[in-house]
Amino acid sequence: MRKLSFAEAVNAALKRCLEEIPETLLYGEDVGVPGGVHGVSKGLHKAFGDRVFDTPISESAILGSAVGAAMFGRRPIVEIMWSDFFLVALDQVVNQAANVRYVSNGQVKAPLTIRTQQGNSPGACAQHSQNLEAFFLHTPGIRVCMPSTPQDAYDLVLSAVHCDDPTIVIENRTLYFGAKEEVETDGDVQPIGGLRKRRDGDAVTVVSWGAITRRVEEATRDVDAEVLETVWLNPFPWDEVIASVRRTGRLAVVHEANRTGGFGAEVVARVVEQGVRLYAPPVRVAVPDTRLPAAPVLAGALIPDVPTIAAAISDLAKRG
Amino acid sequence: MTALLADLHQMWRIRLLEEKIRDLRASNDIVGSVHLSIGQEAGPVGACSVLGPDDALFATYRGHNWAVARGVPLEGILAELLGRATGVNGGRGGSAYFSDFAHGFHGENSIVGAAAPLAVGAALAGKYDGTGRVALTVFGDGAMNQGAVHEAMNFAAAFDLPVIFVCENNGWSELTPIDEMVRNPILAERARAYGMLGERIDGNDPAVVRDRVADAIEAAREGGGPALLELMTQRLVGHYIGDAEQYRRPGELEAAAEVEPIAVAKRRLAESGIPQAAIDQAESDARDEVEAAARNALDAPLADPSTAKEHLYA
Numbered sequence: 001m002r003k004l005s006f007a008e009a010v011n012a013a014l015k016r017c018l019e020e021i022p023e024t025l026l027y028g029e030d031v032g033v034p035g036g037v038h039g040v041s042k043g044l045h046k047a048f049g050d051r052v053f054d055t056p057i058s059e060s061a062i063l064g065s066a067v068g069a070a071m072f073g074r075r076p077i078v079e080i081m082w083s084d085f086f087l088v089a090l091d092q093v094v095n096q097a098a099n100v101r102y103v104s105n106g107q108v109k110a111p112l113t114i115r116t117q118q119g120n121s122p123g124a125c126a127q128h129s130q131n132l133e134a135f136f137l138h139t140p141g142i143r144v145c146m147p148s149t150p151q152d153a154y155d156l157v158l159s160a161v162h163c164d165d166p167t168i169v170i171e172n173r174t175l176y177f178g179a180k181e182e183v184e185t186d187g188d189v190q191p192i193g194g195l196r197k198r199r200d201g202d203a204v205t206v207v208s209w210g211a212i213t214r215r216v217e218e219a220t221r222d223v224d225a226e227v228l229e230t231v232w233l234n235p236f237p238w239d240e241v242i243a244s245v246r247r248t249g250r251l252a253v254v255h256e257a258n259r260t261g262g263f264g265a266e267v268v269a270r271v272v273e274q275g276v277r278l279y280a281p282p283v284r285v286a287v288p289d290t291r292l293p294a295a296p297v298l299a300g301a302l303i304p305d306v307p308t309i310a311a312a313i314s315d316l317a318k319r320g
Numbered sequence: 321m322t323a324l325l326a327d328l329h330q331m332w333r334i335r336l337l338e339e340k341i342r343d344l345r346a347s348n349d350i351v352g353s354v355h356l357s358i359g360q361e362a363g364p365v366g367a368c369s370v371l372g373p374d375d376a377l378f379a380t381y382r383g384h385n386w387a388v389a390r391g392v393p394l395e396g397i398l399a400e401l402l403g404r405a406t407g408v409n410g411g412r413g414g415s416a417y418f419s420d421f422a423h424g425f426h427g428e429n430s431i432v433g434a435a436a437p438l439a440v441g442a443a444l445a446g447k448y449d450g451t452g453r454v455a456l457t458v459f460g461d462g463a464m465n466q467g468a469v470h471e472a473m474n475f476a477a478a479f480d481l482p483v484i485f486v487c488e489n490n491g492w493s494e495l496t497p498i499d500e501m502v503r504n505p506i507l508a509e510r511a512r513a514y515g516m517l518g519e520r521i522d523g524n525d526p527a528v529v530r531d532r533v534a535d536a537i538e539a540a541r542e543g544g545g546p547a548l549l550e551l552m553t554q555r556l557v558g559h560y561i562g563d564a565e566q567y568r569r570p571g572e573l574e575a576a577a578e579v580e581p582i583a584v585a586k587r588r589l590a591e592s593g594i595p596q597a598a599i600d601q602a603e604s605d606a607r608d609e610v611e612a613a614a615r616n617a618l619d620a621p622l623a624d625p626s627t628a629k630e631h632l633y634a
Binding site: 056067069071092099101106140 | 376378409410412413417418419421422426427429430431434436437438439440441442443444445446448449453455467468471472474475478630631632633634
């Protein structure tokens with residue numbers, strides 16, 4: 001066990017991948033010599049030489065070259081500095097990476113890992129604040145995970161790199177330099193998938209992912225809620241989530257992405273489709289459908305905070 | 321001249337395959353958008369003859385010519401377009417997006433210019449896997465205005481990666497003249513801005529293409545970095561089957577018929593004293609092969625609908 005921050009945990013996982021898997025490459029904008037704008041890949045260029053390098057500011061070339069290199073036996077790990085920057089190069093994810101295995105009829109695979117980070121932080125502008133996981137969850141062929149603890153950051157990066165599918169690891173910069181926690185770094189590589197039960201309870205099932213899960217944990221301190229953090233969004237743990245809602249009869253989904261077309265809608269729909277008997281209509285707690293302002297006082301009015309989440313969940317727990 | 325005779329045979333294989341595809345599209349045995357490469361046979365025949373087995377080749381939706389020249393079996397291509405289980409991708413790729421890794425054909429691409437970064441990745445992999453792989457990516461003149469192509473060229477140049485960018489300039493960016501979409505119509509001149517070799521060459525002569533691509537490959541393998549070759553050629557057919565081609569300029573197709581690769585090769589061979597029977601045989605052999613491939617492809621079973629969800633994930 002080692003005491004690591006979230007950023008250090010990602011770094012440790014990357015280091016282990018580079019050590020244990022000779023086919024891995026690590027690259028992206030400022031990822032090499034500078035060690036990443038958030039310092040996540042610090043020291044890795046020095047340790048692994050030209051397998052860790054900086055690139056031009058060219059997201060299409062970064063992502064596309066990773067797909068091509070993966071098709072030819074490498075296991076590239078690339079960084080998209082902010083998830084908002086995916087949008088200039090989404091073609092390489094949706095039209096290229098996601099199709100490699102399927103359209104080649106299984107002849108070829110594209111085992112690349114794309115690390116990114118997203119979400120709002122104080123002062124971040126509208127082009128550096130979005131939560132875009134739903135885009136990728138709407139793309140069959142792409143695996144997606146979203147850790148929020150140092151241990152999960154370590155484990156999920158490791159699983160993603162070992163996975164033979166294109167996999168996106170969505171981190172969150174507000175977590176990078178949080179408190180250090182004990183992280184098991186000698187464990188086996190876990191298969192992709194699964195969830196984390198963050199709180200036991202009987203009155204309501206709360207499903208959440210990403211950094212906002214920390215707020216959910218705080219908000220449910222005095223509620224009889226079962227809190228499920230779905231750290232893997234594809235594959236999604238449908239059976240476990242549905243079983244929990246069957247037991248509690250109430251469902252809330254909390255995410256930092258905006259409401260319409262957010263993955264929370266899919267979670268609600270699947271539970272309802274299964275005919276789960278509910279005591280009260282499901283609840284979604286999400287950012288309203290708006291752009292995100294830079295001023296903290298404005299952003300704070302939109303992004304669900306602990307009292308907002310607590311009110312929504314405790315209200316739900318009492319209904320029906 | 322025996323090289324040109326062999327090239328002519330290979331060009332006929334492409335031409336006659338495309339004509340067969342056109343017939344099968346007309347009869348609705350093949351459905352969907354089909355982009356034929358008729359008139360653009362010399363580039364792939366010349367270039368693929370100097371690619372090695374470890375080298376990568378990424379093409380576009382107008383890529384049947386490159387697949388054939390690379391050695392993909394005609395029957396596998398036809399079966400793919402016909403949606404048969406025996407197609408090179410079991411019917412998942414179709415006319416515009418098939419691949420055959422077993423034969424060194426790493427795929428068409430239906431997004432203009434999008435394969436250029438993939439080729440960069442193939443070359444990047446070669447830097448680490450000891451193959452010394454060269455990656456050739458071909459695209460049309462229209463793709464020269466795509467961001468992904470610019471990014472790929474700069475990325476390859478910055479890291480001295482062995483990527484041969486081949487631009488087949490047929491004058492038409494789909495239905496729009498390329499010379500109206502750029503200020504400088506000599507696209508090869510852009511190479512200089514990236515610090516790489518750029519050359520505009522006769523794309524209707526397989527020998528010229530072969531020589532120039534061989535030189536570029538040799539330089540790239542020796543660490544000289546990428547190159548851009550602009551192959552001047554022509555598309556004798558529409559952008560897609562069904563294109564009314566109302567945009568054509570007066571006399572354009574008549575002039576093109578004089579300089580298109582098969583006409584030129586036949587003329588040169590006759591002038592050099594090759595017997596007419598040998599020249600004709602290049603065509604008839606290819607025709608026999610295409611006919612046999614089409615019969616077999618049409619006899620093959622359709623792709624099995626119960627497999628439609630397979631191979632999405634590992």
